[in-house]
Amino acid sequence: MSSRYELRFSGAGGQGLITAGIILAEAAAIVEGQYAVQSQSYGPEARGGASKSEVIISNEPIDYPKATSVDACLALTQEAADKYATGIKPGGMLLIDSDFVKKEPQGDFKTIKFPIISTAKNEVGREIVANVVALGAMVALTSIVSREAGEQAVVARVPEAFTELNKKAYNTGYEKVKSLIA
Template sequence: MKNEERYEIRFSGSGGQGIITAAVVMADGAGGFDNKHVCQTQSYGPEARGGKSKAEVVISNSPIDYPKALSVDLLLAMNQAACDAYFFDLKPDGLLIVDGGLVQQLPTSRSVSIPFTKIAKEVIGRELVANMVALGAVGFLSGQVALGSLEQALLSRVPKGTENMNSDALHAGIEEAKKIDLDALPRSVLAEWDDEL
């Protein structure tokens, strides 16, 4: 069953990579600042660091019933384990975005590979903000949030004193994503059939 009114994003990685923070900022940008309906959920274990981390954002123009992802439009995987674990319900024509430095084996050719962690380290000087670099790319490539809203949401939610660093990271991600030509990516054969049916 298609859920055309919903756009679903899944952020995944390991605990400590700021996966949930990135999802919350995305949700706040689209929901709090762009006034769309959003639902942001996460699954987490008892540990604060390490382990798998997953957060989802559902964006819609109408009220959202089921709060979690049904079939994912965009999957962000910040490491290989997360990519392997959470790829299964990506839509045939969904978009996979991975941290190019940490994910080598791609399950699909319809994917975008950007070395978020490397950029964070080399451009911003802090590996810590890789999540915000990735968020910039997700924000741009999903087309679901006004980039100004995303930045406002980010500024309202990051700790005082880290605003510049985080916003620089976001912009680095956006700039990197602008280089990607989505139309050049292969389309799923399955998805074409789906449209015909």
């Protein structure tokens, strides 16, 4: 890993992507002992408007907490793709929800299409865990933390009654994207 790896989760407010970013930062920092920072931004409407969560992971102290050259970006909505799939470095990756992002952003990066929200709804059984499906997908895509560290951070963050649902969501996202990029 280079000393600084930048990820951006983007979608609509209320989709849980800020939580997904926090969980990824916890997987890196608490579980794996790396340096990590998480920041967030969302429009004044909070629910429904475009929002983003950025996570920077490094094996050295992080001197600037904002993403400047994104290695991997997730976009769950067209508005998020239009607004936040910028600044992806050449050779970086963009993961889009293929059901909701119909006009792909163009750039010198690889685009991976995966129906995240419908996978959460139809294969995991609850649309509300789409953020955890997305988290598993991003971990599979980037290998920035181990699969086990990601799952451990998910389990530590969710209420006990929802542990199995969230583990299923995380592992479904992970497996689906691993098979897409194989």
